Amino acid sequence: MSGHGDPIPMTSRKCGPLNGEAHVPGDKSISHRSLILGAMTVGETKVTGLLEGQDVLDTAKAMQAFGAQIEKIGDTWHVHGVGVGGFAEPDNVIDCGNSGTGVRLIMGAMATCPITATFTGDASLNKRPMARVTDPLALFGAKAYGRSGGRLPMTIIGAENPVPVRYATPVPSAQVKSAVLLAGLNAPGETVVIEREATRDHSERMLAGFGATISTEDTPEGHVITLQGRPEFTPQTIIVPRDPSSAAFPVCAALITEGSDVLVPNIGLNPTRAGLFFTLQDMGADLTFENMREEGGEPVADLRARFSPDLKGIEVPAERAASMIDEYPILSVVAAFAEGKTHMPGVKELRVKESDRIDAMARGLRGAGVRVDEGEDWWTVHGLGHGNVPGGFTAETFLDHRIAMSFLILGMASNAAMSVDDGQPIATSFPIFESLMGALGAQIERT
Ligand SMILES: O=C(O)C1=C[C@@H](OP(=O)(O)O)[C@@H](O)[C@H](O)C1
Numbered sequence: 001m002s003g004h005g006d007p008i009p010m011t012s013r014k015c016g017p018l019n020g021e022a023h024v025p026g027d028k029s030i031s032h033r034s035l036i037l038g039a040m041t042v043g044e045t046k047v048t049g050l051l052e053g054q055d056v057l058d059t060a061k062a063m064q065a066f067g068a069q070i071e072k073i074g075d076t077w078h079v080h081g082v083g084v085g086g087f088a089e090p091d092n093v094i095d096c097g098n099s100g101t102g103v104r105l106i107m108g109a110m111a112t113c114p115i116t117a118t119f120t121g122d123a124s125l126n127k128r129p130m131a132r133v134t135d136p137l138a139l140f141g142a143k144a145y146g147r148s149g150g151r152l153p154m155t156i157i158g159a160e161n162p163v164p165v166r167y168a169t170p171v172p173s174a175q176v177k178s179a180v181l182l183a184g185l186n187a188p189g190e191t192v193v194i195e196r197e198a199t200r201d202h203s204e205r206m207l208a209g210f211g212a213t214i215s216t217e218d219t220p221e222g223h224v225i226t227l228q229g230r231p232e233f234t235p236q237t238i239i240v241p242r243d244p245s246s247a248a249f250p251v252c253a254a255l256i257t258e259g260s261d262v263l264v265p266n267i268g269l270n271p272t273r274a275g276l277f278f279t280l281q282d283m284g285a286d287l288t289f290e291n292m293r294e295e296g297g298e299p300v301a302d303l304r305a306r307f308s309p310d311l312k313g314i315e316v317p318a319e320r321a322a323s324m325i326d327e328y329p330i331l332s333v334v335a336a337f338a339e340g341k342t343h344m345p346g347v348k349e350l351r352v353k354e355s356d357r358i359d360a361m362a363r364g365l366r367g368a369g370v371r372v373d374e375g376e377d378w379w380t381v382h383g384l385g386h387g388n389v390p391g392g393f394t395a396e397t398f399l400d401h402r403i404a405m406s407f408l409i410l411g412m413a414s415n416a417a418m419s420v421d422d423g424q425p426i427a428t429s430f431p432i433f434e435s436l437m438g439a440l441g442a443q444i445e446r447t
């Protein structure tokens with residue numbers, strides 16, 4: 001439930017080299033899914049490395065409200081689930097805080113149970129579009145009643161007799177895909193999702209891990225995922241890998257801050273998530289993947305990022321967008337320190353995240369002296385080169401953690417300090433951001 005306390009203004013000023021190791025928290029996408037799938041499985045699922053950010057804590061609370069028992073003992077989260085189709089009706093409104101992933105996946109998971117639940121969130125989440133999820137959930141037989149424009153608060157009446165669904169997603173969204181797959185778990189027969197562009201595949205991998213029969217195939221129609229309903233789930237022991245979307249912040253900070261050399265160990269390089277790192281390499285970043293290995297069926301590496309004074313602006317391939325969708329705000333900061341233009345097409349989805357991320361970044365970058373051009377589904381940052389970014393501005397963060405972290409990192413290398421009006425949302429995904437960056441040598445203060 002972020003955004004409920006007083007704003008936390010923060011300032012970041014030019015710092016010396018960033019050095020050392022950055023142990024970033026667990027993956028947010030995998031953390032949500034561990035709790036939700038654990039709650040849908042009879043028996044005890046054990047999770048270590050869970051991201052204890054507010055978004056995930058809100059999902060844990062929600063799963064308790066649907067009948068799962070969840071407790072943390074030592075470093076391990078123990079989830080005693082109720083089984084597929086076994087969710088109890090919550091006796092109060094479910095508050096998913098700031099989390100699109102939380103609310104959309106949970107709506108999917110409960111939509112084929114014979115119960116009713118009402119969902120709400122903070123001022124950011126209550127502006128975000130939910131019809132993208134409730135449209136396919138209606139095909140299973142669920143009903144949704146929300147505010148105009150398909151916004152939260154919203155009540156979902158789960159289907160009494162769910163039918164399986166075949167659905168082509170109209171937007172590239174792992175949240176929509178996952179909501180349909182989770183709903184399909186309690187529908188007898190085969191649920192099929194077709195994506196035009198493949199999005200992050202954590203749900204598919206984890207559903208298979210819990211014991212579902214699920215297959216994926218690339219066809220002329222697109223990326224086709226087929227799930228058999230009513231599986232026998234087996235409880236799992238899950239080690240959540242570290243989050244590449246959080247790793248992006250210390251990596252990018254090191255690239256733009258003079259003299260830096262930072263190691264970010266144990267980062268999952270699932271190809272559906274790693275687009276930013278290849279983009280940075282294309283820009284000429286001194287970024288290497290050390291100790292490449294496989295863990296839990298996923299490629300993992302230690303990322304080493306060193307100060308890169310000669311970054312060049314590039315055309316970011318539109319087909320890479322889904323694999324780096326949450327990383328465009330921090331990429332635009334790196335682009336400001338590169339020579340020449342960085343053009344980012346095919347990113348309409350950025351307009352419906354925790355904030356309109358193109359608008360939020362464009363406002364703050366312009367305030368910091370950087371030219372930005374934008375259209376509905378593209379934007380271009382005109383890089384000034386290292387040492388030439390003025391800074392000296394207070395950016396509005398619009399309840400968006402990634403906007404707040406991005407501008408604090410800009411301030412580490414801009415000529416004048418950068419401030420943000422509210423750093424509170426950082427706790428949704430990266431609660432140790434300030435201490436981790438401070439230990440590397442950053443100068444971030446609450447102001
Ligand atoms: O499925 C997920 O865990 C997520 C999917 C993405 O959202 P969309 O599905 O809206 O693209 C991403 O932006 C979000 O941070 C996490």
Ligand SMILES: C=C(OP(=O)(O)O)C(=O)O
Pocket residue numbers: 098099100101102326353354402429
């Ligand atoms: C878009 C994000 O999260 P969510 O959609 O879960 O709110 C994000 O973390 O950048």
